Amino acid sequence: MWKKWKESKLYYKLKQVRVNRAVYLSSIVILLALAVVLAITAATNRARKNETENTTDITHPTQPPVSDETPTGGEPEVPTDATPELKLPVEGKLAKAHSADVQVFSQTMQDFRVHLGIDIATAAAAEVFAAADGTVQKIWEDPMMGWCVALSHSGDCVTVYKNLAKDLAEGLTEGAVVRQGQLLGTVGDTAMLEIADEPHLHMEMTVKGLQVNPLDYFSAAVIASLSEDTAFETPTSSGK
Numbered sequence: 001m002w003k004k005w006k007e008s009k010l011y012y013k014l015k016q017v018r019v020n021r022a023v024y025l026s027s028i029v030i031l032l033a034l035a036v037v038l039a040i041t042a043a044t045n046r047a048r049k050n051e052t053e054n055t056t057d058i059t060h061p062t063q064p065p066v067s068d069e070t071p072t073g074g075e076p077e078v079p080t081d082a083t084p085e086l087k088l089p090v091e092g093k094l095a096k097a098h099s100a101d102v103q104v105f106s107q108t109m110q111d112f113r114v115h116l117g118i119d120i121a122t123a124a125a126a127e128v129f130a131a132a133d134g135t136v137q138k139i140w141e142d143p144m145m146g147w148c149v150a151l152s153h154s155g156d157c158v159t160v161y162k163n164l165a166k167d168l169a170e171g172l173t174e175g176a177v178v179r180q181g182q183l184l185g186t187v188g189d190t191a192m193l194e195i196a197d198e199p200h201l202h203m204e205m206t207v208k209g210l211q212v213n214p215l216d217y218f219s220a221a222v223i224a225s226l227s228e229d230t231a232f233e234t235p236t237s238s239g240k
Helices: 002-007 009-059 220-224
Strands: 093-096 099-106 111-115 118-121 127-129 134-142 146-153 157-164 183-186 200-207 210-212
Touching (some): 134 157
Antiparallel strands (some): 093 118, 118 200, 127 183
């Protein structure tokens, strides 16, 4: 009877199930062992790589040491992000100061308003020069401030010259490189917003996109050559 049972199909199937389960369990154990070995190997390799990189950084720095010494036979390098010291773009006197916070009286408009530049009163058709080395950023005709020239300089600095005569210096084009003291044009009467004022150059300046007072970037000697005229702060009898 037992012999017949062993030879029966049911016994054979049960035996196969037992064998297959043992094979599966063995396979799982082998795979887990391989995963552990791979994880340990990867961690070891990563640790060795980090140790090698740290050693390289210490013994072979990628950046040369900083030196304050001037190279032999050369001039000290001027940082390209330094704001330039300006020279007077036109001979004259300070007729109207920079006033971004306090409103000043406008002879033309007969009202009080801020003044974002400086006005240098001078002779009609006086020559206007670049206040510093730079590049011609833009040339345009403003409906209120007349013919204008903007120069870009180091230190993300821009100087703007307004109320110029229409005929600018020969060869002055956008993108042209100019030197400090190079002729830009002459003082005109093209600024309708300031037409009632005496002949003058209206000069503005920005640093990193922010409006600043140009006088802060002139030397003491240049400022001393200007005599500030504050008469513009008081309205005339015609403005009463």
